[in-house]
Amino acid sequence: AQSVTQLDSQVPVFEEAPVELRCNYSSSVSVYLFWYVQYPNQGLQLLLKYLSGSTLVKGINGFEAEFNKSQTSFHLRKPSVHISDTAEYFCAVSDRLTGGGNKLTFGTGTQLKVEL
Amino acid sequence: GAVVSQHPSRVICKSGTSVKIECRSLDFQATTMFWYRQFPKKSLMLMATSNEGSKATYEQGVEKDKFLINHASLTLSTLTVTSAHPEDSSFYICSARSTDRLPNEQYFGPGTRLTVT
Numbered sequence: 591a592q593s594v595t596q597l598d599s600q601v602p603v604f605e606e607a608p609v610e611l612r613c614n615y616s617s618s619v620s621v622y623l624f625w626y627v628q629y630p631n632q633g634l635q636l637l638l639k640y641l642s643g644s645t646l647v648k649g650i651n652g653f654e655a656e657f658n659k660s661q662t663s664f665h666l667r668k669p670s671v672h673i674s675d676t677a678e679y680f681c682a683v684s685d686r687l688t689g690g691g692n693k694l695t696f697g698t699g700t701q702l703k704v705e706l
Numbered sequence: 707g708a709v710v711s712q713h714p715s716r717v718i719c720k721s722g723t724s725v726k727i728e729c730r731s732l733d734f735q736a737t738t739m740f741w742y743r744q745f746p747k748k749s750l751m752l753m754a755t756s757n758e759g760s761k762a763t764y765e766q767g768v769e770k771d772k773f774l775i776n777h778a779s780l781t782l783s784t785l786t787v788t789s790a791h792p793e794d795s796s797f798y799i800c801s802a803r804s805t806d807r808l809p810n811e812q813y814f815g816p817g818t819r820l821t822v823t
Contacts, residue, residue, distance in 0.1 A: 633814040696749045
């Protein structure tokens with residue numbers, strides 16, 4: 591079984607400032623890692639994913655995340671945020687053994703609020 | 707590509723009635739579809755996994771007789787909330803996975819807001 595912890599429920603940040611959204615996971619098996627964004631009353635959109643290879647993953651909208659196996663973390667970063675980045679962000683894992691495209695376990699989400 | 711739609715986007719129904727939510731993969735064949743439930747300001751909770759042509763697999767604690775899932779074709783899955791009650795009010799999101807597309811990725815629909823009065 592896996593679990594995902596997003597310690598920050600809300601992160602306020604000024605426009606053009608950098609941001610980091612934290613994600614830690616727990617799993618007894620190797621995992622795939624994902625970050626999704628959800629705008630109000632909408633479904634989820636994939637920002638980026640880590641499957642294998644380079645631990646630094648670049649995604650859409652200027653976001654990137656780094657997989658740290660020793661710290662079991664997959665923090666999301668953006669060097670300069672925009673008002674339009676205001677949304678809910680979810681970290682998720684799925685286990686490699688079942689092919690990864692199966693059961694996703696989500697964190698509780700982090701509300702990113704970008705202010706002028 | 708990899709578009710998933712849901713219908714309706716919002717529905718209000720009276721307590722005791724049933725409501726059906728459709729999830730369609732528009733440009734790919736979805737061998738597996740997932741149904742999630744999201745409470746306000748909370749994470750997504752997986753309710754069930756359905757594979758085309760077979761019975762859905764429900765997560766622990768999800769009442770299969772209350773939340774009927776049908777995955778009759780490779781592009782359509784339906785979730786029927788039977789005898790709905792106000793506590794069933796929630797945001798329901800489906801996702802789809804295909805072996806033709808990236809097998810380790812799920813594509814999400816826009817969600818359906820259900821309000822039971």
